[in-house]
Amino acid sequence: MREHRTEYLELCAGYVVGSLDRADREALEAHLAEGCAICEGEIRHLSGAATLLAVQSPASKAPAALKAKVMAAVEADAKAFRPERVGPPLRLEPPLAKRRPSYATWGLAIAAALIAVVGVIEWRANQELKKQLANTQASLDQLRKSSEEERSWAEVPMAPLAVALDLSPTPDAPGKIAARITYDPVSRRAVVVCTNFTPPSGHDYELWAIRDTGPSSLGVIHADTGGRSVVRLPDAGSPGGLAGFAVSLENQGGAPTPTSPAGPVVMLGKLRG
Amino acid sequence: MNQPDRDRSALERMVAGDTRALEEIYDRHGDLLYSLVRRILSRAEDAEDVIQEIWLQAWRGARTYDPRRGTVCGWLVSMARSRAIDRLRSEGSRKRATDASGVDAPDPPESPAESAVDRQRREHVDLAMSQLDPQHREVLELAYFAGLSQSEISERLGAPLGTVKSWTRQALSRLEKLVPREEWL
Numbered sequence: 001m002r003e004h005r006t007e008y009l010e011l012c013a014g015y016v017v018g019s020l021d022r023a024d025r026e027a028l029e030a031h032l033a034e035g036c037a038i039c040e041g042e043i044r045h046l047s048g049a050a051t052l053l054a055v056q057s058p059a060s061k062a063p064a065a066l067k068a069k070v071m072a073a074v075e076a077d078a079k080a081f082r083p084e085r086v087g088p089p090l091r092l093e094p095p096l097a098k099r100r101p102s103y104a105t106w107g108l109a110i111a112a113a114l115i116a117v118v119g120v121i122e123w124r125a126n127q128e129l130k131k132q133l134a135n136t137q138a139s140l141d142q143l144r145k146s147s148e149e150e151r152s153w154a155e156v157p158m159a160p161l162a163v164a165l166d167l168s169p170t171p172d173a174p175g176k177i178a179a180r181i182t183y184d185p186v187s188r189r190a191v192v193v194c195t196n197f198t199p200p201s202g203h204d205y206e207l208w209a210i211r212d213t214g215p216s217s218l219g220v221i222h223a224d225t226g227g228r229s230v231v232r233l234p235d236a237g238s239p240g241g242l243a244g245f246a247v248s249l250e251n252q253g254g255a256p257t258p259t260s261p262a263g264p265v266v267m268l269g270k271l272r273g
Numbered sequence: 274m275n276q277p278d279r280d281r282s283a284l285e286r287m288v289a290g291d292t293r294a295l296e297e298i299y300d301r302h303g304d305l306l307y308s309l310v311r312r313i314l315s316r317a318e319d320a321e322d323v324i325q326e327i328w329l330q331a332w333r334g335a336r337t338y339d340p341r342r343g344t345v346c347g348w349l350v351s352m353a354r355s356r357a358i359d360r361l362r363s364e365g366s367r368k369r370a371t372d373a374s375g376v377d378a379p380d381p382p383e384s385p386a387e388s389a390v391d392r393q394r395r396e397h398v399d400l401a402m403s404q405l406d407p408q409h410r411e412v413l414e415l416a417y418f419a420g421l422s423q424s425e426i427s428e429r430l431g432a433p434l435g436t437v438k439s440w441t442r443q444a445l446s447r448l449e450k451l452v453p454r455e456e457w458l
Contacts (some may be wrong), residue, residue, distance in 0.1 A: 009442070010438045010442050011325045013438075013446075014442075017416040017441065017445070018416065018420070020423060040341075044343065046445045046449065048343060048458075049445045050351075050417070051343065051347040051348075052452055053398075053448075054308075054354065055394055055398045055458070056398060056414075056418075057305075057307055057309045058309040058311075060307055061304055062303045062304050066307070066321050066325070067303060070325055070328045070329070071299075074332045075323060077333065080352045151334075155334050155337055158337060164359040
């Protein structure tokens with residue numbers, strides 16, 4: 001645990017109202033990450049007061065239509081993650097009819113044969129049921145895994161220090177291309193949403209991280225037929241050395257070297273400076 | 274069960290996939306979040322976009338809520354403020370909102386939809402804010418509603434950066450003491 005210093009206490013207030021400058025914020029985050037019960041307590045303590053500031057806003061009634069839009073979006077999202085939407089519904093075989101052999105009229109041998117037949121049928125039904133259950137379990141495991149992954153990425157914009165950055169088109173940008181990057185400096189993950197990213201024939205758009213050491217390719221952007229693409233970057237780089245992002249227009253396949261765009265830079269966004 | 278407990282109970286149901294639980298929380302705090310976002314963003318359509326993003330993120334990220342960091346309402350308010358400031362910055366319309374957040378801003382119009390409880394809370398907070406030193410109040414408003422960093426506030430007010438840091442802490446600590454605990458969100 002890092003030693004507590006009084007100077008950090010002063011930073012806690014700026015932290016909860018979101019006004020710390022980058023260097024102070026990173027210093028406090030590093031301090032908190034190593035564990036400091038005093039500063040954690042201060043943040044919890046002051047957060048309640050910071051929330052009260054919201055009450056200072058002039059009271060406005062949210063439009064009823066807005067609630068309807070919110071609920072429609074949430075319902076749609078809930079349906080998208082509902083298991084039955086993805087895999088086939090589980091169908092169990094109907095239960096076998098109970099059979100009551102009449103021991104009074106049937107001989108012992110026939111009864112034994114019947115029991116054997118019923119046993120085989122039940123065994124087969126049991127095997128089939130086990131197979132279906134195994135398949136269903138595998139589908140559910142796959143669904144759970146993909147759902148977890150989706151939710152994990154959905155958490156990136158909600159990370160406490162996440163930054164949303166709209167890239168600005170340069171004079172070389174063709175058409176109405178647009179891109180928004182959400183970058184979480186703690187996990188270093190980023191999500192890039194691109195629209196109108198249909199490149200001219202024989203070309204590709206390439207995404208770049210602008211680091212203190214120079215540009216670094218984050219890969220070619222492959223958009224769908226509508227020009228839309230969502231790029232997920234598990235590691236966009238350390239916040240200390242990351243100054244921004246850029247998009248260049250390259251010959252098909254991307255720039256020859258991963259450290260320098262060969263074509264014109266068409267979009268640019270700076271995280272600092 | 275008090276409001277924070279009801280919110281936490283509803284949030285647990287949200288995690289389990291109950292959309293009605295989100296609606297319940299929306300009904301309790303939707304107007305507050307909308308009012309906050311409207312104060313930061315002057316255009317109603319921007320505010321509505323941001324509000325939709327916030328609630329969808331709250332739905333998807335309900336399990337990321339950490340009760341050790343504050344109440345559910347505080348979590349939502351923090352998310353709303355952060356999103357609105359992001360939008361403000363991306364639009365480059367900070368000046369417009371900064372001007373609107375000045376200490377000389379006109380008194381907010383009273384909303385007929387505001388409940389008696391909300392009105393009482395607002396009165397307590399207004400009274401507490403009026404009891405802060407003017408520079409303390411301004412530091413809070415510039416940070417919280419206009420999204421200015423401490424160095425930007427320092428430059429704007431012509432005060433040393435260290436002083437701005439001290440004012441921020443003193444202002445929040447004083448506000449925390451002035452507003453009765455039962456009025457906290």
